[in-house]
Amino acid sequence: MRNLYLTNTLTRTKELFKPIHPGHVGMYVCGPTVYGDAHLGHARPGVTYDILFKLLQFLGYKVRYVRNITDVGHLEHDADEGEDKIAKKARLEQLEPMEIVQTYTERYHEAMRLLGNASPSIEPRASGHIIEQIETIKKILAAGYAYESNGSIYFDVEKYNRDFHYGVLSGRTLEDTLEGTRSLDGQSDKRAPYDFALWKKAEPEHIMRWPSPWGEGFPGWHLECSVMGEKYLGQEFDIHGGGMDLMFPHHECEIAQNQASRGTQGVHYWVHNNMITINGQKMGKSLGNFITLPELFAGNHPKLEQAYSPMTVRFFILQAHYRSTLDFSNEALQGAEKGYKRVMQAAKDLKGIQPAGAAHPEIAALYENAVEALCDDLNTPVAIAHVFEAVKWINSAKEKKATLSKEDLEQLGKLFDDVVFGVLGLRDEEAAAGGKAEKALEGAMTLVLEGRAKARAEKNWAESDRIRDILKAAGIVVKDTKEGAEWTLE
Numbered sequence: 001m002r003n004l005y006l007t008n009t010l011t012r013t014k015e016l017f018k019p020i021h022p023g024h025v026g027m028y029v030c031g032p033t034v035y036g037d038a039h040l041g042h043a044r045p046g047v048t049y050d051i052l053f054k055l056l057q058f059l060g061y062k063v064r065y066v067r068n069i070t071d072v073g074h075l076e077h078d079a080d081e082g083e084d085k086i087a088k089k090a091r092l093e094q095l096e097p098m099e100i101v102q103t104y105t106e107r108y109h110e111a112m113r114l115l116g117n118a119s120p121s122i123e124p125r126a127s128g129h130i131i132e133q134i135e136t137i138k139k140i141l142a143a144g145y146a147y148e149s150n151g152s153i154y155f156d157v158e159k160y161n162r163d164f165h166y167g168v169l170s171g172r173t174l175e176d177t178l179e180g181t182r183s184l185d186g187q188s189d190k191r192a193p194y195d196f197a198l199w200k201k202a203e204p205e206h207i208m209r210w211p212s213p214w215g216e217g218f219p220g221w222h223l224e225c226s227v228m229g230e231k232y233l234g235q236e237f238d239i240h241g242g243g244m245d246l247m248f249p250h251h252e253c254e255i256a257q258n259q260a261s262r263g264t265q266g267v268h269y270w271v272h273n274n275m276i277t278i279n280g281q282k283m284g285k286s287l288g289n290f291i292t293l294p295e296l297f298a299g300n301h302p303k304l305e306q307a308y309s310p311m312t313v314r315f316f317i318l319q320a321h322y323r324s325t326l327d328f329s330n331e332a333l334q335g336a337e338k339g340y341k342r343v344m345q346a347a348k349d350l351k352g353i354q355p356a357g358a359a360h361p362e363i364a365a366l367y368e369n370a371v372e373a374l375c376d377d378l379n380t381p382v383a384i385a386h387v388f389e390a391v392k393w394i395n396s397a398k399e400k401k402a403t404l405s406k407e408d409l410e411q412l413g414k415l416f417d418d419v420v421f422g423v424l425g426l427r428d429e430e431a432a433a434g435g436k437a438e439k440a441l442e443g444a445m446t447l448v449l450e451g452r453a454k455a456r457a458e459k460n461w462a463e464s465d466r467i468r469d470i471l472k473a474a475g476i477v478v479k480d481t482k483e484g485a486e487w488t489l490e
């Protein structure tokens, strides 16, 4: 098996990947909170961990990829304060929270499918794992790292930090953490501002609530990932991914919960993708640059000059390394669109090239170098640079400025199959759309010609001619043969 290197946030170094169980990889990625449409911020982790998933499979691993659905509902990654977002929306629209969850989960799936992302192996929901979350809280309480306060359970960060290091992932000290935390108001049940909720008592107006040994309430957001990761991947597993914005506090809290409940940090490689900015700005509702994926694909937002197809967006994301920031702008996306189309055109042209001349060793190297780049911490921009080299060769051969041997053509074919359409997960949208339209037309024409045949059987020549003329005006020529009517496009 080829060597794969990943930058591990825990050690802050690029490490040789060694799975716990040879040949098998357990990977957990934090999924969406489904109270609204998937937006640009979901596209990047969606694509990044899909590439990792596909690369691991390409390398020969059997991968169990778990990505959760946060449907219990928490206010902006902070279960401790404020109102539960799903519950709030439900009250306003007079809907059952799970109805909203269902709608947005389906819309999220559709956006991910359009972006070319494979479905995870398991997609567990927080609401389906309340019992397991309660059991984990009991273990943390028994270990002495949590306390009950007015029907809620909080993690005792100070006590934990005396025995372990709270901040091992983000490199923070408890003092750093304190600086970034609002001071406690008199209303809080917490002992210290950095303590986080494992279980929150539900106020009377709170819709989503479950019974527990501490009264009716709901689990803290950080807990679900600890619990579902353990349930589906074991007490220790290989890879945990997510956006850099989740590193603290979400993933830091996960490590603390794992250590307190099962005596191990639980995760061997922490992988974090960097964030997306829009024209250099952070995306935010107040900045007017909050773009959802359906808006992006339809070009339906004031910041967008045009629609950008899902594959253009995927190509754009792949042009940057996942650990670098990525700035969305119309110019950059239009550039990506051109690049994507050039690559797809070359894939088509490659099929029409006749072998000639001697083999070029540079072409064989392109495949190896592209795969090597992907194995070097998912260096997709370098892999794409090698693909563009291949495109140049194909274009030269098409213009008869170079010849490509049988071996060259095989190597180029492998590069497109394994790298472009394989690990990078690109597909030819135009061909796919064309194929769909063709199928639809065939279906419609079968129906139309059946109607015409019926008219002819009834010797209704006027109707038969009328259908033929309408079709002719639409560019469809109908010819009557002994076997029945045949049609072709003009």
Ligand code: ZN
Pocket: 029, 030, 031, 225, 250
């Ligand atoms: Zn998570």
